[in-house]
Amino acid sequence: MGKSLKIILSILAALILLLIVIISALFIFIDPNDFKPEIQAAVKDRIGRELTLEGDLNLSIFPWLGISTGKMTLSNAEGFQTKPFAEIQESDINVKLLPLLSKEIEVDRIVLKGLTVNLAKNKQGVNNWHDLIGTKPEPSPAPGSVTQEARPTEKAQTLLSIGGITLENAFIDWDNQKSGKHLEIKDVNLGTDKIVFDEPFAVDLALTIVNAQAKLTESIKLTADLTVNEKLDNFQLTGVNLQSTTAGEKVPGKSLKSALTAANVLLNMAKQDLKISTLRVESGDLKIAADITGTRIKDQPSFQGPVAVEQFNPVLVMKQLEITPPVMRDANALTRLAMNFNLQATDDAANLQDLLIKLDDTTINGSASVDNFSQPAIAFNLTADALDADRYLTPEKEADKNSKPIASPAVTTAAAASLLPVETLRKLNANGELTLHEMKINNLNMQDIHLKLSAKNGIVTTQQSVNQFYQGNYSGNMNMDVRNKLPVLAVNEKISHVQVEPLLKDYKGEAKMSGVVNMSAQLQAQGNNKDEIKSSLNGQLNFLFKDSVILGFNLQKIIDNSKALIKGAPLPADSKNDQTLFSEMTGTATINNGVLSNNDLVAYSSKLRVNGKGSANLNTDALNYKIKATLLKSPDADGQQAEKMTVAVNFGGTLSKPSYTVDPSSLLTEENKAKIEEKKQKLLDKLDKKLGPGTSDLLKRIF
Known part of the structure; x- marks a missing residue:
């Protein structure tokens, strides 16, 4: 038995030695550069592109079967620029030889240096890589041929592992002639740990995006652990950390940093499913958390999940963005804002359900949506508990407090709308309702307020009512037609059983009149500003x-x-x-x-x-x-x-x-009327005596 084992081992050793000698002989006597024309012809036949191998091809045999190249160039698609589609300065890839015998592919680290890719889309919307990803149709079976039923194949047992991927100083140029956008992605550096299917490996990516048209530069760094299945259609990222720095003349502070983290990201391309857990986005004082689920992400992408915007200071964020905050009556106004909602979104619409907004001391509930991002159609249904609008108005001058005219809600709405650019109002497409339990504006207190807004095709209509307005009520509507050059306004409103004294005390600080008032008004005007509206007011x-x-x-x-x-x-x-x-x-x-x-x-x-x-x-x-x-x-x-x-x-x-x-004449006339009549009659009597009877009658007829 021992002798037989020695014989078998000797034969195996001889075979291995023979295999090494044969491979070494091939390596010595065969130059891979002699096969450049065949390689280039094969590429031309397969994808119709020209492959240029400028550098030498170098082979290694044992224990790694590998090849390293010099400069390689792949031509562009027909009809595009003459510059190459892709270019590599150096590449190196090695496969371990012995594991191939057991259907195991063990690749050493893949290194690509100086990769340049020129991506383009022409004015007709055709890109320059469509021919590389196209698939050829399966040949039809010959007439009369017998088609065997497809049998389930056994699961492939081939195992693949890659020692890692290194991408050094890659450059991607993106030229979209259809949209006119041009981007440069440079300094692309990618490094990974050993890659094995269905096992996590670390990914470290850094790149810089340059938008010359917008004069913006964005630097991105990404670290995560990535798991990929053998079919390359199922991806999982854990411990995602994306850091971004945007710089440019128009960027607040010339530089803006933001960060995105996620505990887990699952992407299943076969099912077109996406799931992002514990997503968090931070930029300055602004922090957003979410859990997002996506479906049909290739065909009809749809995303949903809870989103929370942590409390932040809007005034501080505006200052960070170099936006001048408005001057308001209350220095503490607009300093606290938080938001929660359930997001339902597609690539062209967004719907916010179970919306909860906390603005300073006001709580708002409801829903809001935007449809068709290119021409937004806005809808909302919101309810607020209490709003002190005066906190957000410009400071009131002391001299103006007692001289300010009283403006009704409809007139105030019309005045506010007239401040907006006409073009904005023409494009406005909105429909919604707002309910406020309590509101104070211009020191006027109102309860149970309802506002309806409808705007489309240049017609803006509002309906507003106040069910508790100084022991009375108010109702009104405003219609604005901005389809023509000069906007046209129409206001109709009515107040019933309103107590005048408390209203004036709140509005002007004093009341010079009391009582109960009922009033109605129908007004029309046209103009682009307050003065034009005043001068054209009719009704x-x-x-x-x-x-x-x-x-x-x-x-x-x-x-x-x-x-x-x-x-x-x-x-x-x-x-x-x-x-x-x-x-x-x-x-x-x-x-x-x-x-x-x-x-x-x-x-x-x-x-x-x-x-x-x-x-x-x-x-x-x-x-x-x-x-x-x-x-x-x-x-x-x-x-x-x-x-x-x-x-x-x-x-x-x-x-x-x-x-x-x-008028003094009215006083004299009434006070002395009887005396004047008496004196006049005495004078006429005297004339009758002196001039004769009938003289007084003649004078009366004359005068």
Whole structure:
């Protein structure tokens, strides 16, 4: 037995020695450079490209079967630039010889130095690599031939391992002539650990992307552990760490750093599935976390998963991005923002469900979506608990607090819309609803607010309502047509049972009037700014005040003071509690090119009847108004109503600072009417006596 084993071992040793001698002889007597023409012809026949082998081919035999090359060039596709598609300065690849006998392919480290790839797409959208990845159709079976049924093949037992891949100083040029974009990816350096299918190996990648058109440079570094299956259709990345630095003249601070990490990334190309776990993106003060699942990523990509934006300071982020933050009334406004939502997205749409936004002290819930990124269609349905909008407005000047005009929600919305560029409004495609439980704006407090927005094809429409507005309610709508050069506005609104005094106190800090008001308005205007809108304003309004009190203005006292002044009597002392009471005050007004005219003001009280008419110029703020107040005297001792007395009062000045004067002629006429009639009759009687009977009748007919 021992002798037989020695014989077998001797034979095997002799065979191995013979194999080594034969391989060595081949290595000595056969020059691989002699086969360059055959290699180049084979490439030409297979892919239709020219392969140029400029450097020498060097073989190694044992224990590694390998080849190293000098410069190699592969020509470009037909119809593209003359510069080569790919070029390699040096390459080196070795395969261990003995494991091949047991169907094991063990490759030493693959090294590629000075790789240059020129990728291009022409104006017709055809790229210069389509012919390299195309597959030839299977030949059809000959007529009458017997087709054997396909049998399941046994699982391939060949094992492949690569000692690693090194890519040094590679360069990729991307020229998209169809879109006009041109990118250079340079300084590409790739290093990996030993690569074995279905086992993780470390990957270290660094590259720089240069966008000369945008004058941007982005440096990227990636480290991760990668697992690949034998079919190269299933990839897993763990411990992903991607660091990016973007630099350029237009980049805030000339440089912006960001980082992306992920615990696990699974990509199954066969099933077209993607799963990213514990994704985290950071840039400055901004931090975003997500878990994303993707389906049909090649055919119809769809992504979904929870996304959380950690609380950050928007003002600080704007400063980091070199964006000047707006000056606001509250220095602490816009300093806290956090967001959570469930993302549903495709390559052309995004839908945010279960949206939760916390902005400073305001919480917003709902949903929002954007469809068709190239021409966005926006939809939203949001609900907020409480919003103090005044915190975000520009600081109010002390001098303007008491002179600011009251603007209704519809007018405010129209004014805000007019500040936007017309082209933006023309392109706006939005439809949504916003509900606020409480809101304060311009110091006005509102509860249960609803806003509907619809914008499409140059027509912007809003509907707004306030169900609790100073013990009353408000409703209105605004329509803006921006299809033509000059935008056209239309506003309709109505307030019912609103308490005037608390409204004025909140808005202006003081109230010179109280009571309950009902009012409606229909207004139209056109223009690109506030002044144009004012000067073209047209429409009508009507109002009804009930149980109103005008503070600091006592109409009866004004009349009494004027009479005392005429008579030379002492004036009564001024009082800070002067007021005029009306049980009801009604009227209508028309507006023509910014001038408001009212001709039917009527007011009632127990002692006064007032009729008035006049105008207010909204362009210049000038006021020109006249009222006739009929003062009713109290019954005398016998219970008889005293004679009525009508007095005219002229109002001038401005809407913010009105002034008034009493018409003296109206006072003289009413005060002395009886005396003048008495004196006139005595004079006529004297004329009859002197000139004869009938003279007074003649004078009466003449005068």
